[in-house]
Amino acid sequence: MSLPDTMRAVEIAAPGGPEVLTPCERPVPVPGAGEILIRVAWAGVNRPDALQRAGSYAPPPGASPLPGLEAAGHVAGLGPGVGGWALGDAVCALLPGGGYAEYVVTPAAHALPVPAGMGLREAACLPETFFTTWSNVFMRGRLRAGERFLVHGGSSGIGTTAIQLAKVFGARVFATAGSAEKCAACARLGATAINYREADFVKVLRAEGGADLVLDMVGGSYIPRNIKAMAEDGRLVMIAFLEAPVAELNFAQIMARRLTVTGSTLRPQSELAKARIAAELHDKVWPLLAAGRIAPVMDSAFPLERAAEAHARMESSGHIGKIVLEVAP
CATH class of the missing domain: 3.90.180.10 (Medium-chain alcohol dehydrogenases, catalytic domain)
Known part of the structure; x- marks a missing residue:
């Protein structure tokens, strides 16, 4: 050639x-x-x-x-x-x-x-989307069938991929998005959509028993709210910080409820x-x-x-x- x-x-x-x-x-x-x-x-x-x-x-x-x-x-x-x-x-x-x-x-x-x-x-x-989603949701986050999975930015490339993969492997999926159109897109893929401008995802997840796994790309004020939204023995995986990489967090909650906080970036x-x-x-x-x-x-x-x-x-x-x-x- x-x-x-x-x-x-x-x-x-x-x-x-x-x-x-x-x-x-x-x-x-x-x-x-x-x-x-x-x-x-x-x-x-x-x-x-x-x-x-x-x-x-x-x-x-x-x-x-x-x-x-x-x-x-x-x-x-x-x-x-x-x-x-x-x-x-x-x-x-x-x-x-x-x-x-x-x-x-x-x-x-x-x-x-x-x-x-x-x-x-x-x-x-x-490639970028599926490598990121698979490695963080399934390899690092260990999502299993029957678990409750919350993904933020549900209408993004990562979000739409995570919803589909979690759903096809048997998880119950919740996704946040910021408009009726975006929530409708998440719902079509099989997620329970939460418009974060109108509802508190913490209250929604707590009413359902808490999230076993959270995939977050927002950070900032979402980090302590994620902790509150999690079930006992839940896992939080951070992959980006669209808001901020810094938050004030009470680690006593993590100890008492046996929570795991982790994260990764792919390129390095x-x-x-x-x-x-x-x-x-x-x-x-x-x-x-x-x-x-x-x-x-x-x-x-x-x-x-x-x-x-x-x-x-x-x-x-x-x-x-x-x-x-x-x-x-």
């Missing part, structure tokens, strides 16, 4: 708002040992991209400085030692960075086949840890996607060169589900 020397991409010209995302031309990356090169068709847009754009979420050492943590396309190159992939294979992958470009490299172990019957546009919504984890997540997804979740039992919820799509508009859409919090960039036909 003949590859060009340069590619279209979007870079962060300087830390700032969406307007700092600038179309540019960059050299096509070369896959190293254990890596594959992907010709990107679609790239997912995620909150960490906005944090990186603002200057508060630096890429790990050796990663591309370009934004973009997930993409779907076709294998265009194989690094030394790579097996299991062939040139032209349809693939979606978790990326260390660089997804806002026509070509990107990533460890082969972080790539997954596009589920049967799914297009590349939808597949680009899977080791390549081996991410490979283990990919393997579990391939075995336990990809068959559900292929069977149509779960599917990504799509909000909107923008051409690569209009990445700034995609970020503005995401940061307006008006979206329901995933936002993607069309990179190449």
Whole structure:
């Protein structure tokens, strides 16, 4: 396969708002040992991209400085030692960075086949969201069938994914959202929706016996309220802090009720840890996607060169589900 020397991409010209995302031309990356090169068709847009754009979420050492943590396309190159992939294979992958470009490299172990019957546009919504949700809700949070699960930001990409996965594995799901439209979207996916502008999620969950697991991306004032909403032996998993990373908390409640408070971020984890997540997804979740039992919820799509508009859409919090960039036909 003949590859060009340069590619279209979007870079962060300087830390700032969406307007700092600038179309540019960059050299096509070369896959190293254990890596594959992907010709990107679609790239997912995620909150960490906005944090990186603002200057508060630096890429790990050796990663591309370009934004973009997930993409779907076709294998265009194989690094030394790579097996299991062939040139032209349809693939979606978790990326260390660089997804806002026509070509990107990533460890082969972080790539997954596009589920049967799914297009590349939808597949680009899977890696970052499903890696994050699976690792935090099921691997770290240990959600089990029959438990009560509360997810905040239920209409987000993470939220819509968490609702579906928790539901299909037998949990009873509650989700917070901030409008009637967003609550309706959560309800269609099988959650008991709580409009946080009209109801207190603490009272709702306490009336139901408390949440066995809470997945929170808000932080701040939500942290002590999450503790109050939890059942005995409940678990709280933090994955982001849209409000604040600091809160005053009475740890006596945690001791007396045997609560667990934990959390994680995905990008800084080791390549081996991410490979283990990919393997579990391939075995336990990809068959559900292929069977149509779960599917990504799509909000909107923008051409690569209009990445700034995609970020503005995401940061307006008006979206329901995933936002993607069309990179190449």
